[in-house]
Amino acid sequence: MAEAVAETEQKTTAEAVxxxxxxxxxxxxxxxTVKDEEVEKVVGGIRAAIEKSGGSFIAEGAPSLLKLAYQIEVRENGKRTRYDRAHFGWIKFEVTTEGAKAVSHAVKNEKDIIRSLVFRTVREDTRAKMKAPTLREVKRTDTIRSSVRRGEAAEKGPVSEEQLDAALDVLTAD
Known part of the structure; x- marks a missing residue:
């Protein structure tokens, strides 16, 4: 009897989670290939799937056409199509676990969506903030002068064959 009660409590806790x-x-x-006017209809279909599963919206990033880091290959009408650009967008929403599965299934079945990902996240804004670089003004008080090169200081005149041979003998004597 006690085991049945404990099992019922575990089921109730699992259902609550x-x-x-x-x-x-x-x-x-x-x-x-989807026109800009049609992109909003596709996004509307995703929103409808979220609402149908009992979800509520938190935030959204409007889709914009981006160059992809690599080509995505998709089978369309019996042949392979490669895309190097796509309209990327995202929607953050709150829903039950079963609702998230339904949304994922609906998004994967949409013919105009070539790739999608549904994942669990946090409510807070997780986007990276872009900081503008700060420019510092550098004040120069000293003038920059070129230094004398060692090779130029040693040269005082043309070098004769004998001087060159003597210098080579000194270097190769080791």
Missing amino acids: EDALRVYEVGYHIAP
Whole structure:
């Protein structure tokens, strides 16, 4: 009897953890062949999938056309297509674990999305802040003068064959 009660409590705790809202983010690449007007419709489909699964929006990065670090190969209509550019965007949202699975499935089934990733994250803003470089003014009080080269100081006139042979003998005598 005690084992049945403990097992029921464990199931209830597991269900409570599954039903808890968690923060997720979906990052996606939309094919560059999709027109700018149509990109918003694709993003609307992702938003609809999030709302359908009971999620709420936290933040969003609007899709923009970017050059990819490497080509992505996708099978379309029975042939391979390679893309070196894509519209990249992201949406941060809060939903249950089951809802996140549903969103991931919906995004993967969208024909215009060539790559996507749904992952668990934190609510806080995690984007890196860009700092503008600070320029320092450098004041010079001394004038910069060129130093005398050692080779030029030694030269006083043309070198004869005998002087050259003597210098070579000294160097090769070791």
